[in-house]
Amino acid sequence: MDKTLIKAQRREITEHLIYKHLATKCKDKKNKDILNHIAKDEQGHYNIIKKITNEDYPHYRFMYVWYVFLATIFGLTFALRLMEKEEQDVQEVFGPYKKSHPKLLQLMEDSEKHEMKVLAMLQEQRIEYAGSVVLGLNDALVELTGALAGLTFALRNGTIVAITGLITGFAASLSMAASGYLQSREEADQNEEKNPLIAAFYTGIAYIVTVILLVLPYFLIENIYVALIVMLTVAILIVLSYTFYITTAKDQPFWRRFLEMAIISLTVAVISFGVGSLLRYIFGVEI
Numbered sequence: 001m002d003k004t005l006i007k008a009q010r011r012e013i014t015e016h017l018i019y020k021h022l023a024t025k026c027k028d029k030k031n032k033d034i035l036n037h038i039a040k041d042e043q044g045h046y047n048i049i050k051k052i053t054n055e056d057y058p059h060y061r062f063m064y065v066w067y068v069f070l071a072t073i074f075g076l077t078f079a080l081r082l083m084e085k086e087e088q089d090v091q092e093v094f095g096p097y098k099k100s101h102p103k104l105l106q107l108m109e110d111s112e113k114h115e116m117k118v119l120a121m122l123q124e125q126r127i128e129y130a131g132s133v134v135l136g137l138n139d140a141l142v143e144l145t146g147a148l149a150g151l152t153f154a155l156r157n158g159t160i161v162a163i164t165g166l167i168t169g170f171a172a173s174l175s176m177a178a179s180g181y182l183q184s185r186e187e188a189d190q191n192e193e194k195n196p197l198i199a200a201f202y203t204g205i206a207y208i209v210t211v212i213l214l215v216l217p218y219f220l221i222e223n224i225y226v227a228l229i230v231m232l233t234v235a236i237l238i239v240l241s242y243t244f245y246i247t248t249a250k251d252q253p254f255w256r257r258f259l260e261m262a263i264i265s266l267t268v269a270v271i272s273f274g275v276g277s278l279l280r281y282i283f284g285v286e287i
Helices: 003-025 029-053 061-074 076-087 091-097 102-119 130-155 158-187 196-220 224-249 255-283
Strands: none
Touching: 003 029, 003 061, 003 076, 029 102, 061 076, 076 102, 076 224, 130 158, 130 196, 130 224, 130 255, 158 196, 158 224, 196 224, 224 255
16 A cells, blocks of 8 residues: 555544644634534545545654644644645645545545635634734844844943843833834724733733843853854844744745845844944944
């Protein structure tokens, strides 16, 4: 028997168990019904492939644990969209069976489109407030990478740069949380379910977490210029991670959004880098 077909069969039963488990843990009735519906479809897929293999096969234990973990930590939408994207590569294994089992390929293609459409109906707080997270994340990356780069050449003392960055970042996080609250109040008429206080919380937390990650290299690395390089690398990794998360969850193109955020952050850092050097020269600061 074709090993790729067996792999596809095992994947279908694994996805059935994942959806079924997540449905039992889901408190939202609408999302629970969606998950149970897809779980039923996945069970049907398994049975269709079983008619070809004439065998029962166990599920993938690691895959089951991994996606349940992702859904718990990062939310249903992200985990399930990621899982469905990976499944697209598996679908081509049904090509050789198109003639002998004509309903198989058509059913799987129709079901895949249906599942992605149903997944788009999932409502999750983490995704609904993604705009608030982006607000805090973007501002922290743009402002702090620039400020820390400028301070690096103006002060040339890692501890002072880190402490200054923390103070600036903490004050700015409160300011951004307030901005997030006011922005959400303005949007309240269009989206009654969006709570301004929760939006402010997401904005503030995203900002302060980003600040901590950016200033950490200055506390840990003695060479201030190495700390600067590490800080910029951390900034790019933050942009990379969040862009991957949000584009996966919202089914959007990755590279365009990633490059846009990365270029903006690095451009501001380079400009601030030059301004810091210029101010140090003009005022003759020596620390």
